[in-house]
Amino acid sequence: MTGTRGGKTAHVISHSHWDREWYLPFEKHRYHLIKLMDRLVETMERDPAYRSFHLDGQTILLEDYLTVRPERRESLQRLIREGRLHIGPWYVLQDEFLTSGEANIRNLLAGLRDAREFGAVSKLGYFPDSFGHIGQAPQILQQADIDVAAFGRGVKPTGFNNEVTEQAAYESPYSELLWEAPDGSQVLGILFANWYSNGNEVPTDSEQALSFWDERLAAAEKYASTPHLLFMNGCDHQPVQTDLPQALRTAAELYPDIEFIHSDFNAYVKALKQSMPDDLSVIRGELRSQRTDGWGTLVNTASARIYLKQRNERGQTMLEKGAEPLAAYAHLLGLDYPHHQLLHAWKTLMQNHPHDSICGCSVDEVHREMVTRFEKSSQTAECIIADSVAHIVKRVDTSAFGGYGEQALPFIVFNTTGWKRGGIVSTELDVSRIYFREGVEFGEMKARLKTLPVNGGTIVDAEGRQLACIVTDLGLRFGYDLPDDRFRQPYFARTLRVEFEADDVPTCGHRAFAYIPFGQELGELPEPRFASEGSLLADDGRTLENDRIKATVEDNGSVTLTDKAGGRTFRGLCIYENAGDVGNEYMYRQPNGETAQTTELLQAQVKVLTDTPYEAALEIVQEWQIPEEAEASLARERDELIWFTGRRSVRTEQTVALRIRTVVRLQRGGRGLQVNVELNNTARDHRIRMLFPTDLRTDVHYADSIFEAARRDNEPAAEWRNPSYCHHQQAFVSLHDETAGLTIANKGLNEYEVLRDGRNTIAVTLLRSVGELGDWGLFPTPEAQCPGMHGAELMIIPHGGGGQRTDAYAEAYQFQTPLYVGTTGVHGGEVPPCHSWLNWSGRDLALSAFKVAEDTGDVIVRWFNWSGEATELAAIPAFAHERMAMSDVLERCGEKLESDSGGGIPVGPHRIVTLAITPQLPD
Known part of the structure; x- marks a missing residue:
């Protein structure tokens, strides 16, 4: 018996989707990776x-693999050069929404760099198992000369064990579609409509093969727009099917x-492009399974183990807004740019970016x-920052402070963001040091420092x-220097912490200040004028x-x-749920019939925590009894x-105490109210959110996503059945109507929801406690209950409506x-005490990167x-600088620009724009 389906081509692509760590820890997964790779190399070398x-x-x-099997490098390189083993373009298969825009690009740059070392790269935007896809992915791929993306989620329903379920109307009738970014960039999208395992474990036995292929061919034909049918021969951690050639010969005899x-994907895509129909659907923006019942979106991974997300945000910020720009500024002053150290820091961080991590x-x-x-x-990032700052400050002209006497202590405040800014600065200053090399006996050394008079001072x-x-x-403080040219230099120091409000620190630049102890001559100065005067705290002790x-x-x-400019008042902010x-x-699942508790009816303890001319803070303490567990x-x-x-489980009636300490803080120059949360979690199987009722009349909201402020509907699509409608965010979520707006930074x-409560309340998840991994089996995760102390940092920013949200963003x-x-x-120094390395302007533009390109040495700036x-x-x-040119996400030089004119560079809606500036470096 043979099958009858003429005129078709079955493209069988072998793979193994390798979650680097997941239901096993990394080293156990790697143990099996070594076996898979050994078998793969041996099979390919034995069987052409x-x-x-x-x-x-x-x-x-x-x-x-090569960490354990370094002797296999030449074999891998040969197979890659021969076009048999296909690698890249990513370094890791990241979660796109939970890693920053720059992290997504560094991931691509690192993957392409590694692939070049092996001889070839697969120019395919490969997202087999990402939990939804960012809207700007097509633009990023197009700028990297990648015009095809393959993915398994986002535009069709997937349920338990990744089984495809039926739906009345897919966004695309085909497994092929056009995916369009908000700026209009398009790539050909290949949807794994029957998952990336639809060609797994192909039988060699004729009877079994006939049954297998009758089912799989029909399923592929259901969605394919061309005669070219895609079958993915593999699955998660799938061993190599070494007898696949025989299985395909059996299939050819049957059909x-x-x-x-x-x-391979190169051959498949080439054939696909030659026979695609003209009626492919265009799907725009984010692919988040919006047109599904909502139970399989995996969106609540944004709130699983939030402590990881917080550490990741700090790590990304330290590299993107600390190490990279500061190293670039130092490079412009003659210091070698630490490409290798930054790559190491980025790769170490990105090893935490796979979607299951x-x-x-x-x-x-x-x-x-x-x-x-x-x-x-x-x-590593901290060391890069320290070296860069040390190099720069030696070249900043601080001679203006020479008139204040020998005890003046200059310091430089750096602003690496894209806007002139101020803020509270806290720094430690050594008023005196005694180095061990000076030969002073320890007791005398410590006595001298301890008896130094410290009577306060001022900042100028x-x-x-x-x-x-x-x-x-x-x-007294022990410290040490680590010079590049001699042995470590330990010392004792008398140390002060100085805190003040710095204002007008230039974008991409710095401003010099000095601490002057009381008793020092302030020189020929005009009447002192303080940047901060008075109090921000009202007499009632409750108002900032x-x-x-x-x-x-x-x-x-x-x-x-209350927003004073617009007159809008927002009430009931910072209630806990x-x-x-x-x-x-x-996935989050609230127990059947349960009504969420809130702190609305609790009595809080409120006291003044800080009251200075430049900042005031109130402490709010709430004692809350909540159910202990399910x-x-x-x-x-x-x-x-x-x-x-x-x-059908519900929570127990037994309760435990939840103590929440909230600090609200207002700076004199601040546009928003800072909110810091501390809580000690002793409960299990629950979620804590902070609520921000907006009472704004709008059907949409905006959330900071990857290179865009994504516009999202407050109401889900008609197909949605999940009571929860949570989303991803990066830096903020924002609502506005024609007269007012509220942005929560x-x-x-990373998780929020705009509640359908008649008030358009923004709910930001602070903690989620669960006890299992989920998915295809039973994997207990007691540490995912997240017991113990947790913190959160937010800012409430009121603003005008319509288009008046630029400053808030x-x-x-x-x-x-x-x-x-x-x-x-x-x-003295060649750099002024107040200086910006880049003067720029542009409405609705956000500065994203300031770094140095490894291949060209150009300064790369991205918005x-x-x-x-x-x-x-x-x-x-x-x-x-020698020239300024347009660039792209791969940091290549394009069209030369008139760099000295300051003329406008057109930037289209939602466009990512990168400049490459070739510097003239000092000798």
């Missing part, structure tokens, strides 16, 4: 008929009118190791303006107020906030693998980036247009 293998689109697998080939949906051992990687990456800038500050004596906003803490701990969670690390039936449901949508809190981006500080002495309106970019480098 085994033609091709796709190595999952991520080059880290080569790193992991003589179908051509069965052991194919950063999503927090693995076994506990995986996430313990992630914490160590975060620390390792940050340690290079123009002579005095600023109020708070000085804290930290006493500056020129822009007024915030009052109510008896229940909620905040009433607690609800049960009988889901898993992938009933014992939840454990039974987990043991029996009852899918979370069908669970955050640090590492800029404030939200700056909220994530600290001001960096470096101490120095009094000296993105967060709006749907065209704008213009004007950029004038404040450093000697």
